[in-house]
Amino acid sequence: MRILIADDHGIIREGLRLLIDTQPDMEVIGEAEDGLIATRLAKELLPDIIIMDISMPNLNGIQAIQLILHENPNTKIVVLSMFFNRAFIMKTLDAGALGYVLKSSIFDELLRAMRTVAANEHYLSPRIADILIEDYISRLGGAGDKSVAGGLTDREHQILQLLAEGKSIKQVALSLNISPKTADANRRQIMGKLGIFTMAELTKYAIREGLTSTEF
Helix, strand or coil: CEEEEECCCHHHHHHHHHHHCCCCCCEEEEEECCHHHHHHHHHHHCCCEEEECCCCCCCCHHHHHHHHHHHCCCCEEEEEECCCCHHHHHHHHHHCCCEEEECCCCHHHHHHHHHHHHCCCCEECHHHHHHHHHHHHHHHCCCCCCCHHHHCCHHHHHHHHHHHCCCCHHHHHHHHCCCHHHHHHHHHHHHHHHCCCCHHHHHHHHHHCCCCCCCC
């Protein structure tokens, strides 16, 4: 199996590469430090499996998954994340990921996940499976909730992430090849949809939804 590792922490990429390369049936063919690089390498290298972090700069993992699978639906993606929020998990599965493993898991579990998704089957860490089962039961009882983020478009999610990472309106506009006026209009529309009125609140919301983290 040809593996691409996408994670913004170099020490994690290096550790995963060393461990994976000990497996006789696996080979790490590339590393990506953000979502944009991951999408480019996925197109160039055509990996069998991508280990994908979610909270990455420039383009988060969920958006990267969507773009990658649009180009090559045969690629299998295992999310490796510290997040275990229900709405967040559902977004990654809806985007097309077949596996979801917590970073607190041991390496053997990640190996099981990769071999499982290689067979076109789903793999969820036990903690993740428990969360989804609890959610299913709560929905049967009418107690389910909806994430507000579902009302944002893909472009609005991308702008939200860039703003939460500290980018100015001009920098957002340059990154997305749009005018500053359009970027600012989108910012106001996002804040209106979410009922948020300050950048501090917007950043907290993006962190809570897993679109970014405080580590950039």
